[in-house]
Amino acid sequence: MKSGKTGSLNKFFAWSLLMAGLLVAGCKTSEPGGSEILDPAYGPGWSAVHADSRNSDYSTSQGPRKVELAWNRKFDGTINLGPTIGRQGQVYVTTNAGDCHLYALDPQTGKTVWCTDKVNKFAVASSALLDEQGRLFIADNEAMHAFDALGNLLWETKIKGFPFSAQFTQTGRLIFITHIGIIYVLDRTNGAFVLEPHLLSGELPSDPNFDPRACMRGTADCPCANTLAIDQQTGRFFFTYWAPGAAQAGVRAMLYSEKNGSSIKPLWEQTALPGGSASSPDISADGSRIYVNDNAGGLHAIDAATGNSLWKYNIGYEPGGSQSTSPEGLIMPAGGGTAPLMCIQDVGREAKQVWKNDSLNHLGLPMQTAGNLAFATVAGSQGKSYKDLVVVDTKTGEVLDRVQFPGKTLFTVGTTIGPEGNVYIPAFDGTLFAFGPR
Template structure:
């Protein structure tokens, strides 16, 4: 068993083609390395927090679990009937649960508590990739450790490249690309700062907000069609965070190349960027309350929309440009639409306080968690019409939940909602 150094605190990164249910969906990437279902932290390589599964307009409570540690991100799911969740609880830090009952099929302590910063990444062959602050690990779907590769720092989830390699950036700005079959490095470790970071310690408050002491505090978004990937980075010594665009290529040998950076994120950002369905735009939040659309090729700002608060996670973006910002504070539930050269408000409901990542599904539905009236730490899961904001169904999350940290849609249409204090709820189509 690994030695657990100290408890990891909350991270706000709070997140299928027709019947095949391709893992990257019709909203983004189509690389076969991604497993079917919800295989990545924010659903797919584009970080869309969108599922092409036809969503249910009515849902019913199925089961719940309580873990003694924290849960920081939504689970991932595959077609093998397993739900994968990471937790900081003592003992096991990666659990595989039965999607029907929530019972533990297996768990492992081969990763330490820093694994809670990531959601498990699943490939088409059922393998699982998960890092802590010591190594990136690969498991098969029975929990058997296949390989582990030492790393410095910890990432906030990983993605696949267009050629199926595992790519990730640790919180201190070190980029790795590994062969997913062997764990061997495909390129030399790449430092965003140009040299080895002087300090690899971890500041929980900085990582919660993506500020200078935690330079890379979110999951990179990767476009399989172009090889471009995007992430926020607060370079040491600079006045604010920037959005970076880079490209991974294997032409002439595996390599990464910086394309551009734009220092347009005042106050930093711990919300993962996401890529539009056509790959032309990047959506990213600043801690000052601005949601930006950036040109993916040049990094130029296309528009900025003031949502009025600092979001506690990344937004959900549908293939046709409907955007549901994550909650934060007493934030209202709202929907905006990318209208080309500007963002247009579709609706805003001040009576519904958004308490998590409002995940969209096919059929123009969204599943947000909201405050349950005036009762402290009580939340409801809603089914809402994306186009009108009309509430279609409401289900209580049993118990006291602090706040939700990402909503996941399973391939069977189940809705999985975890809370920071270790609760995981499952709802089925009714």
């Protein structure tokens, strides 16, 4: 499936105003409060970049306690994020080189089921979002695209800027924020605008020259550098933002509602992220707290209703991505540099260290699963160029299994689990590893 596309965004604003009035109805039921919900949106399993709408990086499936390498595959270019997984276990991954930039892979072999060049190389900074019908949604720096499970393009809607993966609203709409601070809500069946694009700065930014490297630290040059988190019970959504002229980055909360027509309402803002945002925000299982990292070694807990700071914990280094948070409030920050593998517990008005293993140099993004298990990439015995996958008990830090990655490997950029129990770990150099239960 290859057909290159080009597009100009010069007429973006006039076009978006024309489309803003379109609203396509779906199969609806009433929810408390009088708003309407569409058919359930999220697919089963790991259907979003960070597993779910909360950005938890947690799976309710229990992972394997013992693992072995099932297969690995090297792609041209880089992989920037962990894959998402379809209903039948199909693995979806993005790359930035070659003709195809979105791949569907067989989970047993890693072989290509289909690939498409309908998205350009900038799609590498997103993971495909999957709905219950098996449709995929992913953007590049020109448009948001929808595909069916066979890789056929369903629709594409031009956008301004680049979003770092999308989510679904509580009403089943597609919601995302581009890196320059424009919020979009689209009908996922046809890409029509549910409401007019919302400009966080109050005015339309100039045409951006998107460079993924400028967004790695979430600084002023890339105001919205992460994936939003949305509470499916309330419609509140949370995102990091470095406002124009602000001294540092922060977190903002807004409310999406369809009670009296589709609307977005600002709730609060918290400017507490020195050096920029180091992670996407994630929502606690009960919806009461937001967790996010800054670029000065701070892990923050913020009250989801008010935006008040609840606590700040110094993890001692700048993490290289988003943390994993369990329903019990166990938080495992991403690795980076000389980071030790660690686990932190939210105990209310403060955080406490549950355990820390200084002998495990953490060099990836962790994942937790049911059964009190966590999967993380650490430096191997031959140095940082070589990596090991460790399976640990999240309550004690006990290493339950340790398996070497073949050859030299760069920093790993995600950890995902499939329905068959495979653990998928991509490295920045474009290699995807699949570890199966042993």
